[in-house]
Amino acid sequence: MNDLSPSREERIANLKGLGCSRKRVEDVRFTQGKGNYVDDIKLPGMLQGDFVRSPYAHARVISVNKEAALALPGVIAVLTAEDLAPLNLHWMPTLAGDKQMVLADGKVLFQGQEVAFVVAEDRYIAADAVELVEVEYEELPVLTDPFAALESDVVLREDLEGQSAGAHGPRRHHNHIFLWEEGDKAATEQVLDSADVVAEEMIYYHRTHPCPLETCGAVASMDKVNGKLTLWGTFQAPHVVRTVASLLSGIEEHNIRVVSPDIGGGFGNKVGVYPGYVCSIVASIVTGRPVKWVEDRMENLMATAFARDYWMKGRIAATKEGKITGLWCHVTADHGAFDACADPTKFPAGFFHICTGSYDIPVAYVGVDGVYTNKAPGGVAYRCSFRVTEAAYFIERMVEVLAIELGMDAAELRRINFIRADQFPYHSALGWEYDSGDYHTAWDKALAAVDYAGLRREQAGRVEAFKRGETRKLLGIGLTHFTEIVGAGPVKNCDILGMGMFDSCEIRIHPTGSAIARLGTISQGQGHATTFAQILASEIGLPADSITIEEGDTDTAPYGLGTYGSRSTPVAGAAAAMVGRKIRAKAQMIAAWLLEVHEGDLDWDVDRFVVKGAPERFKTMKDIAYAAYNQAIPGLEPGLEAVSYYDPPNMTYPFGAYICVMEIDVDTGEHEIRQFYALDDCGTRINPMVIEGQVHGGLTEALAIAMGQEIAYDDIGNCKTATLMDFFIPTAWETPNYTTDFTETPSPHHPIGAKGVGESPNVGGVPAFSNAVHDAFRAFGLRHAHMPHDHWRIWKIANQLGLHG
Amino acid sequence: MTKMHIKLTVNGKAEELLAEPRELLIHVLRERLNLTGAHIGCETSHCGACTVEMNGKSVKSCTVFAAQANGAEITTIEGLGSPDALHVLQRSFREHHGLQCGFCTPGMITRAHRLLQENPAPTEDEVRFGMAGNLCRCTGYQNIVKSILAAASEINAAQEAAE
Amino acid sequence: MIPAAFEYHRPVDVTSAASLLRRLGDEARVLAGGHSLIPMMKLRMAAIEHLIDLQDIDALKGISIDGDTVTIGAMVTQAELIAHEGLAKVAPILREAALQIADPQVRYMGTLGGNVANGDPGNDMPGLMQALGAAFLLTGPDGAREVAARDFYEAAYMTAREEDEILTAVRFTAPPGGYAYEKQKRKIGDYATAAAAVLIGKEGGRVAHASVAMTNLSDTPVWSPAAAKALTGTDCGPEAIRAATEAALADIDPTEDNRGPVAFKRHVAGIIITRAIQRAWSRA
Numbered sequence A: 001m002n003d004l005s006p007s008r009e010e011r012i013a014n015l016k017g018l019g020c021s022r023k024r025v026e027d028v029r030f031t032q033g034k035g036n037y038v039d040d041i042k043l044p045g046m047l048q049g050d051f052v053r054s055p056y057a058h059a060r061v062i063s064v065n066k067e068a069a070l071a072l073p074g075v076i077a078v079l080t081a082e083d084l085a086p087l088n089l090h091w092m093p094t095l096a097g098d099k100q101m102v103l104a105d106g107k108v109l110f111q112g113q114e115v116a117f118v119v120a121e122d123r124y125i126a127a128d129a130v131e132l133v134e135v136e137y138e139e140l141p142v143l144t145d146p147f148a149a150l151e152s153d154v155v156l157r158e159d160l161e162g163q164s165a166g167a168h169g170p171r172r173h174h175n176h177i178f179l180w181e182e183g184d185k186a187a188t189e190q191v192l193d194s195a196d197v198v199a200e201e202m203i204y205y206h207r208t209h210p211c212p213l214e215t216c217g218a219v220a221s222m223d224k225v226n227g228k229l230t231l232w233g234t235f236q237a238p239h240v241v242r243t244v245a246s247l248l249s250g251i252e253e254h255n256i257r258v259v260s261p262d263i264g265g266g267f268g269n270k271v272g273v274y275p276g277y278v279c280s281i282v283a284s285i286v287t288g289r290p291v292k293w294v295e296d297r298m299e300n301l302m303a304t305a306f307a308r309d310y311w312m313k314g315r316i317a318a319t320k321e322g323k324i325t326g327l328w329c330h331v332t333a334d335h336g337a338f339d340a341c342a343d344p345t346k347f348p349a350g351f352f353h354i355c356t357g358s359y360d361i362p363v364a365y366v367g368v369d370g371v372y373t374n375k376a377p378g379g380v381a382y383r384c385s386f387r388v389t390e391a392a393y394f395i396e397r398m399v400e401v402l403a404i405e406l407g408m409d410a411a412e413l414r415r416i417n418f419i420r421a422d423q424f425p426y427h428s429a430l431g432w433e434y435d436s437g438d439y440h441t442a443w444d445k446a447l448a449a450v451d452y453a454g455l456r457r458e459q460a461g462r463v464e465a466f467k468r469g470e471t472r473k474l475l476g477i478g479l480t481h482f483t484e485i486v487g488a489g490p491v492k493n494c495d496i497l498g499m500g501m502f503d504s505c506e507i508r509i510h511p512t513g514s515a516i517a518r519l520g521t522i523s524q525g526q527g528h529a530t531t532f533a534q535i536l537a538s539e540i541g542l543p544a545d546s547i548t549i550e551e552g553d554t555d556t557a558p559y560g561l562g563t564y565g566s567r568s569t570p571v572a573g574a575a576a577a578m579v580g581r582k583i584r585a586k587a588q589m590i591a592a593w594l595l596e597v598h599e600g601d602l603d604w605d606v607d608r609f610v611v612k613g614a615p616e617r618f619k620t621m622k623d624i625a626y627a628a629y630n631q632a633i634p635g636l637e638p639g640l641e642a643v644s645y646y647d648p649p650n651m652t653y654p655f656g657a658y659i660c661v662m663e664i665d666v667d668t669g670e671h672e673i674r675q676f677y678a679l680d681d682c683g684t685r686i687n688p689m690v691i692e693g694q695v696h697g698g699l700t701e702a703l704a705i706a707m708g709q710e711i712a713y714d715d716i717g718n719c720k721t722a723t724l725m726d727f728f729i730p731t732a733w734e735t736p737n738y739t740t741d742f743t744e745t746p747s748p749h750h751p752i753g754a755k756g757v758g759e760s761p762n763v764g765g766v767p768a769f770s771n772a773v774h775d776a777f778r779a780f781g782l783r784h785a786h787m788p789h790d791h792w793r794i795w796k797i798a799n800q801l802g803l804h805g
Numbered sequence B: 001m002t003k004m005h006i007k008l009t010v011n012g013k014a015e016e017l018l019a020e021p022r023e024l025l026i027h028v029l030r031e032r033l034n035l036t037g038a039h040i041g042c043e044t045s046h047c048g049a050c051t052v053e054m055n056g057k058s059v060k061s062c063t064v065f066a067a068q069a070n071g072a073e074i075t076t077i078e079g080l081g082s083p084d085a086l087h088v089l090q091r092s093f094r095e096h097h098g099l100q101c102g103f104c105t106p107g108m109i110t111r112a113h114r115l116l117q118e119n120p121a122p123t124e125d126e127v128r129f130g131m132a133g134n135l136c137r138c139t140g141y142q143n144i145v146k147s148i149l150a151a152a153s154e155i156n157a158a159q160e161a162a163e
Numbered sequence C: 001m002i003p004a005a006f007e008y009h010r011p012v013d014v015t016s017a018a019s020l021l022r023r024l025g026d027e028a029r030v031l032a033g034g035h036s037l038i039p040m041m042k043l044r045m046a047a048i049e050h051l052i053d054l055q056d057i058d059a060l061k062g063i064s065i066d067g068d069t070v071t072i073g074a075m076v077t078q079a080e081l082i083a084h085e086g087l088a089k090v091a092p093i094l095r096e097a098a099l100q101i102a103d104p105q106v107r108y109m110g111t112l113g114g115n116v117a118n119g120d121p122g123n124d125m126p127g128l129m130q131a132l133g134a135a136f137l138l139t140g141p142d143g144a145r146e147v148a149a150r151d152f153y154e155a156a157y158m159t160a161r162e163e164d165e166i167l168t169a170v171r172f173t174a175p176p177g178g179y180a181y182e183k184q185k186r187k188i189g190d191y192a193t194a195a196a197a198v199l200i201g202k203e204g205g206r207v208a209h210a211s212v213a214m215t216n217l218s219d220t221p222v223w224s225p226a227a228a229k230a231l232t233g234t235d236c237g238p239e240a241i242r243a244a245t246e247a248a249l250a251d252i253d254p255t256e257d258n259r260g261p262v263a264f265k266r267h268v269a270g271i272i273i274t275r276a277i278q279r280a281w282s283r284a
């Protein structure tokens, strides 16, 4: 046009599209305290619900007396299982094909279980009324150990008595849920029998909890006049909640509106459906008034979805030279009182069979036994894809144990076993098709960045100094190379409650060249409003700043399966890219008409279509948007809108190399993280600033899990860690600075090559921290010690190795 | 139980209300005065999401009774900066990606505000120690610390320029 | 987590506070910073019908240093202890210990009086006060009395304070010599796995006097005269420190909790005591 027109670089910069560290649009609200979280919702006439919970882990409920509570002024109702039974709502289906009591039906199966729901004018009255509900219990024997549960005569789930099969096949004992197997057992065992070297270990990944800073809650409002139910809540998957609510209540889906407002962190905790949601809905239907329920932190830690609790028995075979020849694993999975894992239906152990990790292992077998115990239900993907954290921890510990068995350096052992770049797409022995990767390059970059050889020399010197009595501190070098699997779908394999795990994006371009896009996912801090706009900006050539992103309202957002398992970028991000391409296709036709050329004579260039060979002749997307609404174009409908439902052809496989350098005080069990280097390869990088933030956050959650965070029970099933005094969440003081780095191996099947990153740092971080602890004691004979590595357990390692003199 | 007459000055504005003495300050602010910026993360005085400033101190408002606060001057996140003129700390948190889900953020910024009043040029260690009453589950703190240090430099530079 | 209802009182002088306590009997409690009491009330572990808030009583505030006599009002907060330059000169161990209590927000509210009157073995100030040989000043409806910190603690949450007495101040003589407050905890905001307060005076290269006390290692704070004796007159060499540590360990009786089993706690206690002695000596 004229000389003043911006340069191509300027036009690219102006979009703030892919690869740009765009500042987050959400933050203007959040920094002013203007977020809108569920507890901020206040409706006229709103009542408050609160639970009476079981103090016992296993007991028969003899009676519930609500009289005194009902007599308290301001108490509107007290609901028990008896009240819910006529509506058939005293039990509800879980995401894992089991069912769960909404309110105690005859017995309680874990401490903190919901027994009665009090509804009152405000939260103070509700809390007073909870104290006044008299429940008579008769204690029953408690099973907290899954191995003992499988031997015990005590029947936990009397409701299942006589059922020899569950949702995932045969049950061999009344406390058994399923056995799930993958791989070639016979071939694997044959390899193990004839191998040069076999390392065997029991690896426990302890029970923990996602514990987002905001607890779970909901506000239900049944409008009896128009028959519409509105439900606001902490939902990582609002559409799934709507479908479940409809199935449960019999209210048709179009009469239910589910809204996820801002969510104060989810990390898997907010995927499931909890009794509090159901009770709020029922209470609103019964009272005709809006009802709010927000749990407190103790309730959150005691009763909502836990994570992990996998006892992983492993055997790994190798040649004398260290080439891995086979991997065998059996897991005893403690699922608690109800099987409420949030896994895709066909995968009762999630994607645990990614446990061959980054290594080219010719043959493998996995078997997982799910077991009922008197603990809270759950088993969610705490900042990881379904059971991938467990798998990564397992293989990264097994490799270390094998290195000890072989007397080899653990970095070298990994290197000689990595899947090579030329082997991708790689078919793993347990059935996955890894999309892309270049592990050797990442590994070498990581080792060089920390001066690995220098660290080993320093460590050797330290061991000598320790032996001479000159220091009481040991140095641990924790290595990890992990491969994640994220982005469920594809629909042919992955569904939740029968709903295929696709995701969606809908976009409407306004005449003046701004746009609104809606997605089936929901941000819990990942910055979707920022990054999805960036994907769209690059695809359609409108500035990210003029694209509004909306999520979380089932009345407006297209159907989608929600945000967990790092699936937003791989699935909804792809839907965004695809919808952008649909827009561009139509825009091209419009541009051709406006410029009076054939479509094929146009090239797309950043934000415009340009006539081939005539760069001065072009139409920008902004021009085209205007024309789409204001000009009658022959053969084309007016408007510029599109929707895309994306069913991914495969999952994506982000990977990374993490190295943790840790100082350990042998006498007190305290540790100090001296250095943490994290290299992530998440394919195409949409917003480096957001990626870095995700890595920092995920590593800090990994630090917590590895170094102290657990949900622990005593022998009679009391939860010992239900406050933030005992449930370890590090403060800024205990948290180190991290160095982040990257390589970029795009996913070949994803429209923009992105793989997802939110959960990698937790998957890779836990083994890195844990391996550092183990490595510090390797020279003194340590093979394996269970997490979490809090002060006393590290002290115990030293003590058992005789290091306390 | 009998209600008490309670007077507060919140963000410079005089407020009067009737409340049970046991009512927690966080509930008074959020539910009666509709200042929902400060959040409830634990109710057991561990997380700092409910942090506000009371008579020049950072306090966890989940562990202060309305009755105790009677007569107090209170500043909440809503009293720092305005939509048109964000406070330096608010800008800095955005600039340096010091927040993700935003749930801890009002408490973080309110606490950081007091910290910088008392120590205008803190070291990184002093920031980490001074912010240790506030938990964040999303950010890993690194960018929060960065945001606060950057805000401190900016405030100090502006002051030097003014002198 | 909502506390049960109560009546609220805010007296302006000690006498009226004490007579309220007498009149209302065991249904009443005083409220200082509330950072031990309110969490208990929220869990409904304490049934309290009347709360007597001490915040308006000026006589309970302020730090006075008269020669080497230090008097600290019960309502002085941990943040005020830390900020007080005069106190940091004459008794720096208070700042060192207070900085290891809880987190900034809690320290703005939590008071010295509440910390020592509470009777929770996890509180850090009681052990320190025993090391200092402090006296607790109590006022009841019938007048005032003093109880030595070393005689004050009977069992967890059981103290020598009568139910209608108010702790008005803490008084001690500024300790000459070296000092250290060492504490191991799981994270900021946690109570001690083990903690020790040590004061050492040095004359002619020898320990002239010493005082050793420990936190959260029994159901009360533990002051160990035997440990002090093992140090006094020695050169505070490894041998003496070992003997003192052993003597101190003989006086404790830790229990298992989430921080770890007894054997671990005893071992860590030994390390913490040793380090505290070493550091105090290095400053003597």
Ligand SMILES: Cc1cc2nc3c(=O)[nH]c(=O)nc-3n(C[C@H](O)[C@H](O)[C@H](O)COP(=O)(O)OP(=O)(O)OC[C@H]3O[C@@H](n4cnc5c(N)ncnc54)[C@H](O)[C@@H]3O)c2cc1C
Binding pocket: B044, B045, B046, C029, C030, C031, C032, C033, C034, C035, C036, C037, C038, C039, C054, C074, C075, C100, C101, C102, C103, C106, C109, C110, C111, C112, C113, C114, C115, C117, C118, C122, C123, C124, C125, C165, C166, C167, C168, C189, C190, C191, C192
């Ligand atoms: C997250 C957290 C972490 C903590 N960590 C630590 C720690 O590491 N170390 C530590 O020492 N403390 C810790 N505390 C406790 C904190 O220091 C408390 O503030 C302190 O123990 C009590 O002081 P207070 O002024 O808050 O007393 P309150 O809670 O008001 O009172 C405590 C008890 O003492 C009584 N009382 C108070 N004042 C008087 C008085 N003048 N006369 C008679 N009786 C009185 C009250 O009736 C009550 O029974 C922590 C608290 C929290 C919330």
Ligand code: FES
Binding pocket: B039, B040, B041, B042, B043, B044, B045, B046, B047, B048, B049, B050, B051, B060, B061, B062, B063
């Ligand atoms: S809600 Fe107040 S400190 Fe957590």
Ligand code: FES
Binding pocket: A213, A264, A265, A525, B098, B099, B100, B101, B102, B103, B104, B105, B135, B136, B137, B138, B139
């Ligand atoms: S940003 Fe989510 S808790 Fe801090």
